[in-house]
Amino acid sequence: MKRFLFAVMVAAATAAFADGPGKDPVAPFEDYGPAMASDKAHPMAVEWQNANNAELAKLDDAWADGFLAGGKTAIDALLAEVKPDYATDAMTATRIAVLTQRVMATSPKPWWKFWASREHPARSIWASRLLAFATESKSVDVKLFFLDQLRWCGYPSQAPGVLAIKGSKELSDFAEMVAVELKGR
Amino acid sequence: MKMKRREFLKTAAGAGLFMIAPYKVLFGAETPSNTLTRALIGFGCIARSANHLPYRGSRLVGLCDPFEYRVKCGLALAEKQGWGKIKAYKDFMELLADPGVDIAHICTPPHWHGCMSVMAADAGKDIWCEKPMTRTVGEGKRVMEVVKAKGRMFRLNTWFRFQDTFYGFGTPVKPIRQVVENGLLGKGPIRCTFGAGQGFSWKFGWSGRVNTVPEQVPAGFDYDMWLGPAPWKPYSAHRVGTSFRGYWDYDSGGLGDMAQHYLDPLQYLLCKDDTSPVKIDYKGPKQHPEAVGRFDRITLTYDDGTTVDLDGDESLKGEPLLRGSNGLCVYPKAKGGKTLRLVDGSGKELDAEKILADLPEPAPQVTDFMQSVRERKTFALNESNGFRSCTMFNLGIVAERLGRGFEFDPVTLRAKNDPAADRFLYQGMREPWRTKMYG
Numbered sequence: 324m325k326r327f328l329f330a331v332m333v334a335a336a337t338a339a340f341a342d343g344p345g346k347d348p349v350a351p352f353e354d355y356g357p358a359m360a361s362d363k364a365h366p367m368a369v370e371w372q373n374a375n376n377a378e379l380a381k382l383d384d385a386w387a388d389g390f391l392a393g394g395k396t397a398i399d400a401l402l403a404e405v406k407p408d409y410a411t412d413a414m415t416a417t418r419i420a421v422l423t424q425r426v427m428a429t430s431p432k433p434w435w436k437f438w439a440s441r442e443h444p445a446r447s448i449w450a451s452r453l454l455a456f457a458t459e460s461k462s463v464d465v466k467l468f469f470l471d472q473l474r475w476c477g478y479p480s481q482a483p484g485v486l487a488i489k490g491s492k493e494l495s496d497f498a499e500m501v502a503v504e505l506k507g508r
Numbered sequence: 509m510k511m512k513r514r515e516f517l518k519t520a521a522g523a524g525l526f527m528i529a530p531y532k533v534l535f536g537a538e539t540p541s542n543t544l545t546r547a548l549i550g551f552g553c554i555a556r557s558a559n560h561l562p563y564r565g566s567r568l569v570g571l572c573d574p575f576e577y578r579v580k581c582g583l584a585l586a587e588k589q590g591w592g593k594i595k596a597y598k599d600f601m602e603l604l605a606d607p608g609v610d611i612a613h614i615c616t617p618p619h620w621h622g623c624m625s626v627m628a629a630d631a632g633k634d635i636w637c638e639k640p641m642t643r644t645v646g647e648g649k650r651v652m653e654v655v656k657a658k659g660r661m662f663r664l665n666t667w668f669r670f671q672d673t674f675y676g677f678g679t680p681v682k683p684i685r686q687v688v689e690n691g692l693l694g695k696g697p698i699r700c701t702f703g704a705g706q707g708f709s710w711k712f713g714w715s716g717r718v719n720t721v722p723e724q725v726p727a728g729f730d731y732d733m734w735l736g737p738a739p740w741k742p743y744s745a746h747r748v749g750t751s752f753r754g755y756w757d758y759d760s761g762g763l764g765d766m767a768q769h770y771l772d773p774l775q776y777l778l779c780k781d782d783t784s785p786v787k788i789d790y791k792g793p794k795q796h797p798e799a800v801g802r803f804d805r806i807t808l809t810y811d812d813g814t815t816v817d818l819d820g821d822e823s824l825k826g827e828p829l830l831r832g833s834n835g836l837c838v839y840p841k842a843k844g845g846k847t848l849r850l851v852d853g854s855g856k857e858l859d860a861e862k863i864l865a866d867l868p869e870p871a872p873q874v875t876d877f878m879q880s881v882r883e884r885k886t887f888a889l890n891e892s893n894g895f896r897s898c899t900m901f902n903l904g905i906v907a908e909r910l911g912r913g914f915e916f917d918p919v920t921l922r923a924k925n926d927p928a929a930d931r932f933l934y935q936g937m938r939e940p941w942r943t944k945m946y947g
Contacts, residue, residue, distance in 0.1 A: 364719070365717045366717065367718075367754070368715045368718050368795075368799035368800055368802075369715040369801050370715070371796070372796075372801045373802075379794050408742065409722060409742065413796055417794055417796050419797070421911065467739075467740070471739065493740035496740055496939065500739060500936045500942070501936065503936050504935070504936035
């Protein structure tokens with residue numbers, strides 16, 4: 324019933340755009356309505372989450388720490404799964420995003436242990452592999468994906484490496500934005 | 509420096525030298541010579557609604573949009589609605605440079621709101637901005653600073669703190685404010701719940717596709733301008749039509765769409781216009797890095813212990829909108845009822861109508877933006893309290909993206925000991941927009 328009412332709302336809103344000549348190339352709600360759910364190849368994130376609740380629930384801190392303990396081999400195997408054209412498997416993309424956030428976790432330390440770092444032990448390798456993959460990939464889309472992760476966990480010292488990434492004007496714009504973010508807002 | 513048209517009018521009227529022409533209903537407004545003028549930035553869905561193109565409180569003089577098709581639609585519709593032939597600006601910068609425009613009406617997706625508000629203020633315009641006020645806390649802070657520094661008038665396009673029925677709650681916000689302001693809920697913290705059970709939908713339909721398909725940019729569409737400060741990603745119609753709401757780069761799903769409508773009135777009725785939550789908790793699935801999904805519960809906690817639960821999974825359906833520290837509860841208006849329901853701690857329903865009749869009215873608010881602009885009086889929902897209510901859900905959005913909670917300092921406006929959260933609160937922008945926004 325909710326979906327029917329939503330479809331009616333969609334039709335009404337779409338009709339409201341029939342004022343000008345020709346067709347709106349990006350009509351609002353174009354992909355919405357009952358057809359939306361049937362596009363199994365390109366599900367909406369909410370549908371995908373609902374269908375993968377159990378798997379997503381496994382992506383907790385213990386999983387992330389266990390995965391990162393696998394070091395460069397495990398990390399590179401995961402990052403190699405990123406594809407161009409937004410075609411990366413959604414669970415792979417989400418796992419990568421979860422790991423990006425996990426490496427930013429800081430640990431408490433006793434007051435007397437002044438030499439110890441609070442940084443997650445895997446942050447350095449994770450951030451360096453993201454930059455390496457962004458640099459070495461041949462695909463602009465894949466480079467964008469990795470920069471889009473590096474911006475949340477990278478170091479200021481990585482800014483020059485980010486700026487050195489070339490491929491298109493759009494990519495250079497993005498790299499410039501990320502480099503500024505890494506150097507501090 | 510050429511005196512602006514509006515300043516001249518104020519001065520002349522004050523001196524009693526200016527003869528205001530006889531009142532004429534030309535466009536349903538005052539005569540063109542003393543009517544405030546407005547131009548629309550963006551002509552997608554929302555620009556057609558009552559507060560935008562058809563709004564008669566000011567004269568519509570022009571619009572712009574990165575879609576040529578939508579510009580043509582807008583011009584045709586404006587003429588049909590009695591505005592005559594309005595101007596099509598090449599882009600919003602040309603619009604902001606036009607001294608004939610008093611008010612810049614920002615109707616773009618949220619990723620543009622902050623930058624355009626700052627640029628409009630810099631250009632000497634007063635600003636009417638669609639909600640959410642900004643996409644991030646960092647942008648909201650900057651808008652607040654610049655609008656104040658430039659002495660501009662700013663209003664957000666939501667109004668439930670001062671008029672209309674508060675969605676499914678069934679009454680306006682005023683009686684709820686009266687209950688809270690007059691201490692009927694006790695001296696301690698209040699528990700607030702927002703979800704389907706209280707009459708509010710979180711609209712999880714605003715979700716992005718986990719694998720959009722890159723497409724050819726349509727002819728007549730300036731995708732680079734549409735993106736503006738947002739990161740460049742391959743074009744896909746689903747990212748750019750009204751479904752932009754489903755992508756983190758531009759908005760944040762149902763939270764981005766509805767939270768300012770819901771939480772701004774809540775902030776007002778809780779009398780918390782000058783502060784923000786200090787703790788944010790998140791319960792829900794991990795989020796896809798591109799496409800906005802759902803949340804189960806986001807809890808915002810204020811320094812005084814007041815909590816606001818955003819009930820995504822409807823597990824709090826039976827909760828009242830407000831539960832006081834003394835057990836008194838505020839429920840939505842019942843079907844056939846006259847006002848909100850008050851139920852005390854023992855479950856006894858009180859005579860809400862009688863109780864409300866004896867309570868003083870809240871302080872009046874400036875609710876006419878044209879009056880605000882003319883008299884330079886801060887509008888009811890402005891850059892300051894709008895920033896705070898926007899911050900409420902921007903904090904929730906960060907928790908969603910982090911997949912966990914964090915703490916926030918409402919004075920420094922930074923996450924506490926949490927650089928990961930801070931990166932989401934203060935995000936970068938593409939050039940030249942970053943420089944135009946932050947200098």
